[in-house]
Amino acid sequence: MLLMNYITCIILIVLGLYTIVTKKNLMKIVIGMGLLDYGINLLLISVGFKAGGTAPIFTINELDKSSFFVDPVPQALTLTSIVIGACVTALALALVVMINKHYGTLDTDKVRRLKG
């Protein structure tokens, strides 16, 4: 089950990098940044996971003798990562809106020229 997580996050990261490097549309580049972000979040969560562990909360369910917690530190770091990812996406979309107003296109080949 954990191998599935790693495979999925590698697929997400590779797809995000592929989208950023090869696509010409700026919206698709923003979507690729989002995919890369989600892949890294999934990788962080999967590193801290142990098979059979419960959520690190004392009051969520009955804890018996054999239960143990997963690592809570990567989850806290992932919370930070999610907020920063949302910030990056919002600012990138604002820049895309501004570029589209200025040049009238979203193609990265056509926004090279200076335009006063």
Next chain:
Amino acid sequence: MKDEKSLFINIVALLILSFMAFYIYKVSIDTGEGIKITDNITPKMRVADRFLKKNVLDENSTYNFSQTAEDTSANIVTSIVVDYRLFDTTLEVIVLFVTILGFGFVIPKDRRRILKPSVILYRWSPILMILMLMIGGYMFINGHLSPGGGFPAGAIISTAVLIGVLAGRKTVNHKTLKVVEAIAGISIFGIGIASFIIKGVFFQNFLTGDKIGDLFSGGLIPVFYALIAFKVAAELSNIYFEFYEEC
């Protein structure tokens, strides 16, 4: 769309209010199972009593009731985010603030045409907003007991504001959001300076002596999470007003 006080809206609002009153009454007379607000002196009345018989990381030790403030949050992720790594979280909130600032500078300020909302969205938006505000408030109040916390609660509350904006209803003023954000941001650092004066360490938890698992536990953790929730909600609502405002 002038008939806001129609019969249907009033009946639905009365139903929701009566359900909330019944729930609060049921919680307040419940013994043992639910979250007990008033009586946390008797050990049988405490929620946390049955959860803290042992330390789950070590089989031989027993987890006693802690009296120090640093480990009194039932949710360990919340303990890390709002207590041990509070510097990280506050600077992250500042990163969010700087992003919204840059967003307001970058987004073009030309006139936009707002589509007229449909009747279904216009009628159903108050009910959805009430439910979303209830869930958001529940999340940041119970952030130290259950999954959730300040950031998801802020996102949910700002989504309620977004639905109000999309439906063309008056929700909050633009200036009110900035005042709320400023008060929340100043309060976080004010509490940090107060803990520096009281305890000698910046951002140290100085409210002690509560039992883990109660509603009022964790010292400063619920206070910080409520402030973070209001700040995040105000900042994210600013984005929607930047997009949809007619200027």
